[in-house]
Amino acid sequence: MIAQSRDWIAEAAAIAESAHEWAERFRTAPFVNNNGMAPDTAFYLYYWVREISPKLIVESGTWRGFSTWVMREAAPAAKIISLDPIFALGHCLDSAKIGSGYWPTDLERTGTDFSCCDFEFLAKPAPSLVLFDDHQNKIHRLQQAIQKGFQHIIFDDNLPGQATHQTFFHYMQNPDIKAWMEKIVERFEIFPPLWDTMAGMRNETFVPGLNIPRDPALACLDTTHQPRSGYTWLTYVKIKDAALRVPNVNAPTE
Numbered sequence: 001m002i003a004q005s006r007d008w009i010a011e012a013a014a015i016a017e018s019a020h021e022w023a024e025r026f027r028t029a030p031f032v033n034n035n036g037m038a039p040d041t042a043f044y045l046y047y048w049v050r051e052i053s054p055k056l057i058v059e060s061g062t063w064r065g066f067s068t069w070v071m072r073e074a075a076p077a078a079k080i081i082s083l084d085p086i087f088a089l090g091h092c093l094d095s096a097k098i099g100s101g102y103w104p105t106d107l108e109r110t111g112t113d114f115s116c117c118d119f120e121f122l123a124k125p126a127p128s129l130v131l132f133d134d135h136q137n138k139i140h141r142l143q144q145a146i147q148k149g150f151q152h153i154i155f156d157d158n159l160p161g162q163a164t165h166q167t168f169f170h171y172m173q174n175p176d177i178k179a180w181m182e183k184i185v186e187r188f189e190i191f192p193p194l195w196d197t198m199a200g201m202r203n204e205t206f207v208p209g210l211n212i213p214r215d216p217a218l219a220c221l222d223t224t225h226q227p228r229s230g231y232t233w234l235t236y237v238k239i240k241d242a243a244l245r246v247p248n249v250n251a252p253t254e
């Protein structure tokens with residue numbers, strides 16, 4: 001794995017404060033999510049989106065729209081485009097089994113895969129962000145995001161062990177890929193869990209946490225006791241200016 005560009009421990013107090021704010025917001029979530037992002041990972045996403053403050057967000061892997069709602073809370077003015085095959089195939093699925101979703105009317109939704117969307121030709125306001133929560137091989141998503149001119153990219157499910165797809169932990173075992181990543185990446189950050197936890201598809205991996213003070217108000221973010229915790233190695237990648245293949249000529253500077 002390439003070196004992390006952040007001292008999380010030094011930031012623990014600020015993260016704890018933000019976690020309290022997130023726990024308050026989480027009470028207003030439009031539904032209880034299933035088969036998607038857990039409340040703790042949603043907080044890590046919220047923290048980063050607040051920090052990046054994107055004007056445009058593309059989300060690949062929407063499911064019922066929980067992560068959409070999280071990002072809308074973090075960046076209320078951002079335009080959000082959501083991609084998921086369920087938007088193309090939804091009429092074939094049992095909506096009673098899917099349940100309610102967060103698909104507000106101003107959300108642009110499509111069933112087209114990210115690789116086939118024409119974002120490279122779109123005038124993207126800076127900063128623009130992509131969230132990949134679609135269980136596709138990460139290096140290809142990274143290449144596609146760069147090719148389409150996205151500098152800020154968040155990946156969910158960057159597991160070190162068994163996963164449904166190839167993650168950066170797997171790809172980094174290839175020295176050529178690692179060297180390429182080191183050349184093009186400005187920031188590579190994996191959000192640590194709030195507290196020590198087991199994680200992975202079978203909860204097989206111990207992950208040391210920030211261990212912020214426990215508080216009943218944060219209980220809704222504590223998934224450490226679950227048979228499979230909510231921790232999924234959410235990872236932020238910022239691409240170096242020089243590595244962006246498509247100059248974003250229409251975008252104002254950040």
Ligand SMILES: C[S@@+](CC[C@H](N)C(=O)[O-])C[C@H]1O[C@@H](n2cnc3c(N)ncnc32)[C@H](O)[C@@H]1O
Nearest residue numbers: 036037060061062063066067083084085133134
């Ligand atoms: C883990 S769920 C997403 C969870 C969601 N982000 C949340 O917060 O609840 C993964 C989603 O990826 C979608 N998916 C599968 N292949 C995809 C693709 N090629 N492009 C976009 N989404 C895809 C699935 O339909 C599924 O809804």
